[in-house]
Amino acid sequence: MATDNTPVRILVDLIEEDFKKETIPHVGSSDRKSIVSRLIERHYRKSKDYVHYNVVDRETGGRKDDVLLYSVLSNPEILEPWLKPIQESNTSVSGIWSLPLLSEKLFKKIDDKTRNVLLVSQQVPSNLRQTFIKDGKFESSRSAVVNLEDATIGEYIALEVEQTIRFLSNQRHIGFDEKIEVHIICRDADLQEIQSRCIDSAMRTFHYHELETVTDTLGCDTQPANNDTSNTVEYSNGIYSYVCASQIIPIGHYGNRSLFAKFYEQLISKTLYTSSAIMLLISFVMSFSYLSESAILDNEAATLITQKNGVNNDYERTLAKLKPKLDKTQVMQSSVLLTEKIKQTKILSPQNFMVDISRILTRSGMYDTEITKVSWQQHQSKKMPASNNNRNKATTDYARADDINQHAVIGGYIRVSQSSLKESVNKVNSIVSAFKNNKLVHDVIIKRMPVDVRSKSSIENESGVEHQNDLNSDKEKGQFEIELIMKGRES
Template sequence: MRGLIVSQLHLFYLSSEGLDAWLWSGGALSHRASFAPGRAGVDAFIDYLEPYGATPAYVLADLVEEDFQRLLLPHVGGKAGRNLLARRLQQQYRETPYRRATIQGRADEGRRDDVVLLSALTNPALLQPWTEAMELLKAPLGGLYSASMLGTALVRTLDLRGEDKFGHLLLVTRQSAGLRQSYFLDGQLKFSRLTPSVDRDGDAVNVAVEVARTQQFLTSSRLLERGVPLDAVLLAPEADLAALAQQCKDGPETSYHFIPMTEAAKQAGMDAAPALADGLLLHLLGDARPASHYPLGAEGRYYRFWRARVSLYASSLVLAASALAWMSVNLWGYAQASSAAAQLAQETSRYDAQYRAAMAPMPPTLAPTADMKAAVTVDRLLAAQAPRPLEMLSVLSMALDRAPQIQIVSLDWRVGDGAGAANANAVPGLPADPAMFGPGADGAPVTTPIPSRLLGIPQRAAQTLRVEAEVRPAHNGYRDVVNSMNQLAQDLARMPGLSVAIERPALDMRPEVKLSGKADMNEPAKPHQFVLNLVQRP
C-alpha cells in the first residue's frame, strides 16, 4: 500500500464509544470530527465523508471484542497448509468475517508443530454500520487494523525487542477506548486485553492492579511460566509518570519501566506528543500503511478500483513523460542533422567552387568527366572480376602433378557456362557466336561489342575449360587407363566451385562397341585419349 503516493488519507479510530475521524496530510495528523454510535452518528458521518469523495480511508479498531487464541497445528506447507488454517479459523470464529491466522514460528519440542495465533473481531455489528456508510459513498476503504496488532510496530519503533531488551514484555498504553495491555514474547504479540481506564466513580484505575491481573491470567494460561519475570512498559504523558511510579512498584516477578509520551513521539517522528496513545498509533499507521490486518472482502472493492485508477494515471504520466523525452531527443537529433546538412551543403558549394576555379584555366577534355569516371569504374571492375584462365589452369596443373601418366593434348578455354563449346567457329576466351565476327556487306571486317556480363560486369562470369588429354599407362591394361581418368576427374571435382563432366572417355564402354586387344604384357602400351569439360561458376 505504501507504494501509492497520495496527498492525504482518512484515518478512523473506532472504539465502543464511537468513531473519531483524523486526516493525514503531509506526514501530520489533524483531528476532524467525532461520531457517536447509533443512527444519528452514522448519518452525521455520511454528511462529513461525502465531500471527501475518493480520499482513501483506513480504520483502526480498538475494541474489547477482540479475541486471541494460541494453537499448535501440524506443519503443512503449500495449498494444503493454507486450507488447514482456513478451516481451523472458520471453526474458531464462525460469526465474524474479520478473522486472521498468523504463524509465529514452530514449537521447540515434539514434532515441531506450527505456533499459530488466531485472532478476530468477534462483534462485527460494531464495524458494519460505518463500513456500510463508506460503501454507500463508494469511499475507498484500504484496510482494517487492530490496535493491539499495531502495537508490534510501536514496540519496534520504541526499540523494545531483542536479546538485550525484554523477552517477556507487557506494553501498557492509555487510549480513548481504555487501558490496553499487550503481551509480547520475543517481539511477537501473544495476547492483548482492553479494560476501562476509569472506575465507576470516574477515578483512574490502579494500573498496578490491572497489570497483576493480566500477569495472573498469563500464568494460568501458560503463556508465562511461574517465576519468570515480566517487564511492564508503561507509556504515558510526562505529567502522569510520577503518579504511576507511586502505584507501580517492582516486585519479585514484575519490573516496571516508564517511557514519556514525548520521547515516544520523538522516536516515531511526530512534531508534538499526543495526550493518548491513539495519536501515536494513528501516526504509525499513516506513515507505514501496512497490509490490512483483517480481510475486507467486498467492502474493499472501491479501494481496489481506486488503486487501479491511480495506477492508470501513473502509467499515463510515465508514458507522457517518455513520449516527451523521446520527442525532445528526436527534435535535438533533427536540429543536429539539419545543422550537419547545412554544413555539408556549405562544404559542397565550397568544393564545387574550388573545382570550377581549378578547372577554369585547363583546356577542355576530349571526354566528359562523367564518362571518365565511368571508365575508371569499369577498369576497376575488369581488374577485379574479369575472367582469367590462370585459376583453372592452376587447379588442373595441381591435379596433373598427382597423375604423371596423363599428358595434355590440347586446352580450349572459353567464357560462359559451356553452352557454345560445341561450336567449332568459337574464339577461345570469347562467346561462340559467329555473328560477332566476320566480313560485313562491303567485305570489311565487322566487330560486334562483347556483352558486359562476359567481362565480369556486374558480377563474375562462368568459365569453361575443355581438356583433351591422353593416358599413357606403363603396361597394357584397360583398368589402369579408366582408373587414371576417373582419378583425375575426381581430384578436379573436389575443388570448390568447379564442376567436371566427361565428354569422351578414354575407353568407349558402350555395349554396341567392340573392345579388342592382346593379352601380351610385353607389348608397348598405347595412349588412350579422353576429353573433360570443366566449368567454374562464381
C-alpha cells in the same frame, strides 16, 4: 464543500478481539489457509472475514508442526454501525487495522532491546490495553474496562498488570519465574499516581513514557487543531492513529474484499494515471531527444552539403584549368590508337594475301587450275559486302574497334578437257573446303561453278581424250569464281 474521496483507515481496539495460538501441520500457504478457515468456522462462524494469522514458530520435535498465532473479532457485528454508513456513502476504505497488532511496531520506536515486554496504554478513559511482546514479536493482548470510581488509575493499572501476568503464565506465553519489563504510556497528570502504585520487584520492572515524549520520539503531533482540551485527546489514541497512518503498504488485518472495492478502483485508477503520466513524460523526453538528434543531423547534413559544394567548385576550377591539356590528351590518345591500329593492320597487303592464297591452292593439289582474276580490298567486317558488283574500295575507319579484314574475289578455270565436268565441280568444292578449313578465312562462298549445256547423259559419257586440245572449251566451261573474307596474317 466537496472534497476528494480520500481513502480512510479504520483502527479498532475492541474487547471482542481474541488472540490464540494453535499448532497445525507444516503445509503450504494454500493448505494453511484452508486449515485456518476450518478452524475459524468451528469456533467463530461469523468471523471468517475478520481473521489475521501468522506462523510465529515451528516445533523442533515430533512432526515439527507450525505454531500459528491468529487474531479474530469474535463479534464483528459491532463494526456495523460504522461500516454501513461508510459503504452507503461510497467512501473508499483502504483497510481495517488492529490496535494491539500495531503495538509491536510502536514499541520498536520506543525500545527494541527488551525481551519480555508488557506494553500498557490507555486510548480512552474507560479502557486499558495491555499487549505482551516477546523478543520484539507480538504474543498476546488483553483489554479491560477502567472504572475510576472504585480505585485510582495507579491502583487499577497495578492490579490489571498482575492479572495479565498470571494470564500469560497460565497460557504458557512466559514461565512463572521469567522477569517482565512493564512499559506504561501515560499522561503527565497521571504519572506520579501510577509511579506510587506500581512498585518494582524481582520479577518485574516498570518503565514510564509520557505521551509528549512518545510523540516527540515518533515525530508526530497529536494535539487537535481547534485546541480541544477534552480528556480523550490526552490519551494514546493519537499515537496509535499515527502508527496506523504511517503504514506504507495499505494492507490491513481485517475485512472482506467488497469493503475495499472502491479503494482498489482508486488504486488502479491512480496507477493508470501515473503510468500515463510517466509514459507521457517519457514520450516528451524521447520526442525532445529525437528533435535534438534531428537538429544535429540537419546541421551535419548542411555542413556536408556545404563541403560537397566546395569540393565540386574546386573540381570544376581544376577541371577548367586542365581542359586544354585534356583536349590535347584526347587527340594524342586517338593518334596513339590509330598508330597501333595501323601497326596491327600493316600485314594486310595484296602481296601477303597472294602468298597465303598460293599456299592454300598449292596444298590442295590444284596443279591443273588456272587463276585468271584476283580482286582485293580491305573490309572492316566479317560479313560479305552487300553488293557483289561494287568494286569500289570500302571505307576503313582505323579509330573503330572492329577488326580490319581482307575481302577478295578469285576467278579462273579448270581444264575440263582433261577431266569430266563433274570432276571439275568437285575440284572447285575442294578449293572452297580448303579455304574453309584455313584458320585465316572467316567466310567463303562460290559465285560461279563449271557448267555445261549438254544433257546429263552426254556429260556422264564424255571422254577426256576427245577434248584434250579444246582450250577454248576449257575457258568457257570450266570457269569458277570464289568470294571470301579473310583476316590478316598473325604477326
